[in-house]
Amino acid sequence: MKELFSLFITFARIGAFTFGGGYAMLPMLQREVVESRKWATEDEVLDYFAIGQCTPGVIFVNTATFIGYKRKGIPGAIFATAGGVFPSLVIIMVIAAVLTNFAELPVVQYAFGGIRVVVGVLILNAVAGMWKKSVVDKLGVVLAAIAFLVVTFTGLSPVWMVLMGAVIGILAKSFSAAGKGEA
Amino acid sequence: MQLVILFLEFFKTGLFAVGGGLATLPFLYALADKYPWLQSQQIPDMIAVSESTPGPMGVNMATYAGFHCDGVLGSIVATVGLVTPSIIVIIIVYQFLERFRTSRVVENIFYGLRPVVVGLIGSAGFGVIVLALFAQDVSPVDWTAFVRWKECILFVLVLAVSRKWKKVHPIALILAGAVAGILFQMG
Numbered sequence: 065m066k067e068l069f070s071l072f073i074t075f076a077r078i079g080a081f082t083f084g085g086g087y088a089m090l091p092m093l094q095r096e097v098v099e100s101r102k103w104a105t106e107d108e109v110l111d112y113f114a115i116g117q118c119t120p121g122v123i124f125v126n127t128a129t130f131i132g133y134k135r136k137g138i139p140g141a142i143f144a145t146a147g148g149v150f151p152s153l154v155i156i157m158v159i160a161a162v163l164t165n166f167a168e169l170p171v172v173q174y175a176f177g178g179i180r181v182v183v184g185v186l187i188l189n190a191v192a193g194m195w196k197k198s199v200v201d202k203l204g205v206v207l208a209a210i211a212f213l214v215v216t217f218t219g220l221s222p223v224w225m226v227l228m229g230a231v232i233g234i235l236a237k238s239f240s241a242a243g244k245g246e247a
Numbered sequence: 248m249q250l251v252i253l254f255l256e257f258f259k260t261g262l263f264a265v266g267g268g269l270a271t272l273p274f275l276y277a278l279a280d281k282y283p284w285l286q287s288q289q290i291p292d293m294i295a296v297s298e299s300t301p302g303p304m305g306v307n308m309a310t311y312a313g314f315h316c317d318g319v320l321g322s323i324v325a326t327v328g329l330v331t332p333s334i335i336v337i338i339i340v341y342q343f344l345e346r347f348r349t350s351r352v353v354e355n356i357f358y359g360l361r362p363v364v365v366g367l368i369g370s371a372g373f374g375v376i377v378l379a380l381f382a383q384d385v386s387p388v389d390w391t392a393f394v395r396w397k398e399c400i401l402f403v404l405v406l407a408v409s410r411k412w413k414k415v416h417p418i419a420l421i422l423a424g425a426v427a428g429i430l431f432q433m434g
Contacts, residue, residue, distance in 0.1 A: 160315065
């Protein structure tokens, strides 16, 4: 019960401070889930992200479900997800009910101008950390570069890049295994 | 009855929107065509609110649309509808993963996937940084106006602090960013 509660609180905290889409949750996930709670390794978090990207639904919710389920089965999945969406529910209800011009308020736009800068730094740091851990060879550098360039400059759906990575992962490994005569 | 429809509509959105919050947009426009409680003119406002509040965008939009349909209860029903397919699908995928975790093929898949995800997150970060540091409505040729100087200074400061003191919590940095944004009128 204690860990279920802890899953709820942790994901509520991540949800309350994730600005600007699923990717922005990564720095928070690393800090809370990988470093503080040790609920998952950095590699696992990346794997969940990749899967969350190409399975239906909100990436944030998919990742929360993964980690919740890993810790405590179905109740864990539900508590982590409920925690993750709880701040959104409360904040959006208040805005929809009373602050209909919320997004136009100057103070909100100013605050968000500053928050965006910080989120940019946080994602940059997260990418630098992941690069060291997950880009282990030349093929990795090429794959990361292709995914970055294609999605940044063509607007092609990230789903295709994830599928490309999976296929190339299988092909590259079976070729190198064949080369060593162990296939 | 209306709540059942709301649940089913967002269940459908959660099941078929692949690839994050913005992927839910076409579904919202379809809802606006179909039901009187949501007008398509409201959707840009909903996007603006979803982007300037914390939390996953898809969830924010479901909550907002649900509220328009049936108040607090509508918000909750729409959000539960949106996340239910995720929970089911991910639990199934997890079972599959655990069973095949040690298989060569799954290992090789992740060997290729991880660098791709690093690239994807890099791309998202790049988008956020460009949006934060450069004016969107000015031509880059007019570079003194194009570069948002205050934001660039904040960027360098936060980068330096977060690299030097790795223990500083991201929440503290985000709050500091909000305060700096308000004090120096950023954005």
